[in-house]
Amino acid sequence: MAPVRIGIIGMGGFAGSHHNAVNKLEDQGHARLICTCDPHLAAFTLSREKWRFAERGVRVYDNYRAMLDAHHGQLDFVVVPTPINLHAEMHAAATALGLPVYLEKPPTLDHAELEQMIAADAHARKSSLVGFNFIIEKSRLALKERLLAGEFGAVRGATLSALWPRPTSYFARNNWAGRLLMGDRVVLDSCLGNAMAHFVHNLLFWAGGAELFSWAQLAAVRAELYRAHAIEGADTFFVEADTTAGVTMRFALSHACAGPSTQLEMVLCDKATIRYVVGKQIEVRWADGRVERIVPEHFDPLVENHLDYHRYLRGEGARPATTLADSRPFVALNDLAHISSGLITSIPAPLVSRLRDDKDQKDYLSVPTMATVHENFLVRGAWPGSTGWERATGEVATPADLARFHDVVRAMAGRQDGLSAGR
Numbered sequence: 297m298a299p300v301r302i303g304i305i306g307m308g309g310f311a312g313s314h315h316n317a318v319n320k321l322e323d324q325g326h327a328r329l330i331c332t333c334d335p336h337l338a339a340f341t342l343s344r345e346k347w348r349f350a351e352r353g354v355r356v357y358d359n360y361r362a363m364l365d366a367h368h369g370q371l372d373f374v375v376v377p378t379p380i381n382l383h384a385e386m387h388a389a390a391t392a393l394g395l396p397v398y399l400e401k402p403p404t405l406d407h408a409e410l411e412q413m414i415a416a417d418a419h420a421r422k423s424s425l426v427g428f429n430f431i432i433e434k435s436r437l438a439l440k441e442r443l444l445a446g447e448f449g450a451v452r453g454a455t456l457s458a459l460w461p462r463p464t465s466y467f468a469r470n471n472w473a474g475r476l477l478m479g480d481r482v483v484l485d486s487c488l489g490n491a492m493a494h495f496v497h498n499l500l501f502w503a504g505g506a507e508l509f510s511w512a513q514l515a516a517v518r519a520e521l522y523r524a525h526a527i528e529g530a531d532t533f534f535v536e537a538d539t540t541a542g543v544t545m546r547f548a549l550s551h552a553c554a555g556p557s558t559q560l561e562m563v564l565c566d567k568a569t570i571r572y573v574v575g576k577q578i579e580v581r582w583a584d585g586r587v588e589r590i591v592p593e594h595f596d597p598l599v600e601n602h603l604d605y606h607r608y609l610r611g612e613g614a615r616p617a618t619t620l621a622d623s624r625p626f627v628a629l630n631d632l633a634h635i636s637s638g639l640i641t642s643i644p645a646p647l648v649s650r651l652r653d654d655k656d657q658k659d660y661l662s663v664p665t666m667a668t669v670h671e672n673f674l675v676r677g678a679w680p681g682s683t684g685w686e687r688a689t690g691e692v693a694t695p696a697d698l699a700r701f702h703d704v705v706r707a708m709a710g711r712q713d714g715l716s717a718g719r
């Protein structure tokens with residue numbers, strides 16, 4: 297079996313993780329890195345030595361278009377693990393040359409731009425993959441099969457609680473962190489749109505239709521968006537969504553917290569509740585009191601997702617785990633949450649504590665009551681705005697309201713000028 301031939305755009309940040317994964321796959325004979333690029337080549341002298349580019353015959357560029365022009369005929373696909381606002385143009389450049397893309401999540405956070413990307417993807421030889429890591433977990437797929445077979449009864453609701461503390465320095469790590477816009481392009485970087493996007497997409501997967509690879513379709517969304525950090529976007533989300541199948545989903549996510557990172561996906565069915573903590577704990581709690589525990593498999597997300605995509609490209613798998621079209625509900629949820637919320641409210645100052653972690657020399661802004669506020673929202677439907685966070689819940693936003701998305705984002709960013717993003 298010939299190794300799959302790959303080009304990676306970028307070397308730092310998460311692109312470095314793709315280099316590590318592809319390096320490993322190359323050692324095992326599954327892949328071959330043909331070329332890579334980064335505009336800041338000088339910053340990667342040591343990494344280039346570590347990855348033995350010269351020895352492996354990897355061609356290195358400082359411009360992705362030059363790299364694609366020179367090597368597109370030798371590639372099976374291109375990896376795009378770059379800043380969100382560059383995804384669409386890089387995906388367009390690769391697909392125009394017939395090349396499918398392993399595109400890091402989120403594909404884009406602009407629903408109109410996503411439609412343009414779906415259209416562009418038709419030029420590629422095969423469908424692109426969006427790198428939502430956890431859809432292909434064996435334990436997830438097996439549970440979803442059982443759910444679809446009716447073993448747990450009808451799905452009545454689904455909730456996600458996700459608390460991932462981030463130091464204040466996290467929002468200064470690059471020029472797009474926490475931004476709503478970059479120039480005239482939508483970024484909308486946030487805990488929901490970026491860092492914890494996997495779990496949001498997972499929850500939509502649980503609540504999908506009759507097919508295994510299907511995601512919930514949204515009928516209406518209500519949201520309250522907040523920030524504790526001095527950023528343009530939101531670092532705390534409370535979102536309630538009704539699906540077209542009549543299931544109510546609730547999402548509570550925040551970076552304004554402290555302690556260990558936690559997340560819990562819950563699927564509430566007539567006969568049982570599924571509790572799924574990626575990599576840690578998977579349980580089916582039956583209504584009759586039985587508890588079924590499933591041991592999560594060892595899972596290296598990047599290596600496994602690369603291998604799964606390689607199988608699809610070789611014709612051995614029916615589809616990529618998540619296509620651009622499969623990402624529509626996730627992008628719509630994010631956009632409708634912004635439209636519904638209408639504004640991003642500062643969490644009242646007395647509720648926010650500043651903590652210094654002397655060990656890692658980092659500062660955190662944390663709402664000590666955040667876990668309780670999450671629980672009150674997810675379990676009881678109590679919105680923080682009406683219980684001390686001083687705002688009204690957002691209006692109901694439906695897919696028809698997506699037409700207002702760019703105006704809402706522009707107003708949130710305090711901008712008077714027009715946006716070209718996704719238009």
Ligand SMILES: NC(=O)c1ccc[n+]([C@@H]2O[C@H](COP(=O)([O-])OP(=O)(O)OC[C@H]3O[C@@H](n4cnc5c(N)ncnc54)[C@H](O)[C@@H]3O)[C@@H](O)[C@H]2O)c1
Binds near residue numbers: 307335427470
């Ligand atoms: N799947 C996951 O678990 C996971 C984890 C972290 C990040 N991500 C995703 O990976 C993507 C990148 O995030 P990041 O935090 O690493 O971003 P980043 O800002 O660190 O950028 C990554 C790399 O892209 C390079 N780059 C920037 N402009 C470029 C250009 N014009 N041409 C070529 N390279 C360019 C940067 O130099 C950098 O090396 C995002 O979509 C993010 O959401 C995914």
